[in-house]
Amino acid sequence: MSEKATLSIRGKCIEFPVYEGTEGDVAVDISQLYPEHKLMTYDPSLASTAVCRSTVTYIDGDKGILRYRGIPIEKFVHESPNFIEVAYLLLAGNLPTPEEGKAFRRRLTENELLPEPMEHYFSRVPKTAPPMALLSAAMNNLACYHTEFLELDNDDQFMEISARLISKIRTIASYIYRRTHYLPLIYPNPNMRYCANFLHMMFSLPYSPYEVTPEIEDALNLILILHADHEQNCSAATVRVVASSRANLFASCAAGICALWGSLHGGANVAVMEMLARIHEGGLSPEECIKMAKDKNNPFRLFGFGHRVYKNYDPRAKILRAACDRVFAKLKTQNDPLLNIARRLEELALSDSYFIDRKLYPNVDFYSGLLLRSMGIPTNMFTVMFAMGRLPGWIAQWKEQHDAQGRIIRPRQIYVGNNETDYTPENMR
Ligand code: CMC
Secondary structure, three states: OOOEEEEEEOOEEEEEEEEEOOOOOEEEOOOOHHHHHOOOOOOOOOOOOOOOOOOOEEEEOOOOEEEEOOEEHHHHHHOOOOHHHHHHHHHHOOOOOHHHHHHHHHHHHHOOOOOHHHHHHHHOOOOOOOHHHHHHHHHHHHHHHOHHHOOOOOHHHHHHHHHHHHHHHHHHHHHHHHHHOOOOOOOOOOOOOHHHHHHHHHHOEOOEOOOOOHHHHHHHHHHHHHOOOOOOOHHHHHHHHHHHOOOOHHHHHHHHHHHHHOOOOOOHHHHHHHHHHHHHOOOOOHHHHHHHHHOOOOOOOOOOEOOOOOOOOOHHHHHHHHHHHHHHHHHOOOOOHHHHHHHHHHHHHHOOHHHHHOOOOEOHHHHHHHHHHHOOOOHHHHHHHHHHHHHHHHHHHHHHHHHHOOOOOOOOOOOOOOOOOOOOOHHHO
16 A cells, blocks of 8 residues: 555544655655645745656755766766756756767757847847846747747757757857947857857957867866756746746746846855955955854845755865866966955855854855856856756756646745725725
């Protein structure tokens, strides 16, 4: 007999099915609690609620494990890093054969340009435009030029639009940078690999091509791989909620971009850099920064620290920390004062009982910005870089939600407002 959980409430005893995941996660299925018993559960930030069954990504937060389709992320780092292979793995569920890889890369190359009218969209933006606002609008804008992909009927169509979006987000990201810096647009080069092509579009000048160094190309590949998916985080959950209404891929990913923008999520990489810069400029010492983060009367947090799921060192942060040492040594920029400040903050936090007791460790955003900065990417573009990496994950999560053809995601609430109240006419208020 399959396992059951029992809830005893108000003289009733209710039984629920129990599910177990392939890695031993246990969940009580309470989906019939309201329809059959008019009872709800209360879990405001969904910390104890599984909203789907997924085969994309596995995290063990206590052990610091992260796997894409079962493969530990460390494997992608030690082999020659290749973001496009990881993207294919997340989308298709398997690593590409040489032929599949070639066909997928061809699709990316054939779709790297933006529709010409979209270039004018970028030409009219003010210098101060927030890059994440432009990115989310551009993602929705793409729907206008690819209407044949608003409904997806088969896997080939899905892979085609996925390749188009993954290719075009790179062009969009570089155009956002160029236009907000009033620089001329540089077209993609079909002979370049994904990351090298992005760096070329970001930094080449019409009269002087940017020279891509292998260290920088590898570091960018690594950053994109480490951001590629992270199961039911805030933006992926947003993508699923939007997808559950049967909204298309463009709209769902645009919503994911908006969710990522916030400083508790992807926007933390910007907040980390601003915090390090503030310390460097002398406005704050590392010790004061730690003190502020611990003060419950101060909304300030130690950005790049803590995680809903990881109660151990975030494995992505571990890899990025080592990459900083490696890349900075090769680029001879190891004296970046912000890296030393980051190390000092980490040292202080990891020996402080506030952080130890709460199991707060560096997360992916703590070191990623330092690497992006070493590539010449400005701070306000950091969250756009996160989105570029996360797009394959959002698409894979969207597909699972779409293929399951499940019910619309629609939580309930505990109403705590007024009881029935009379309407007061305006002249009597
Ligand atoms: N600095 C100071 N205190 C913290 C921090 C921090 N960075 N993170 C958590 N805490 C405290 C929090 O105040 C709470 O204390 P208490 O138990 O005394 O009330 C305790 O630790 C538990 O924190 P929580 O807010 O309940 O944790 P959460 O799971 O709701 O939030 C988090 C997770 C990532 C939003 C949070 O740790 C945070 O705000 N970190 C800083 C922002 C950040 O780096 N975000 C990037 C997350 S990783 C990449 C991504 O998803 O984008």
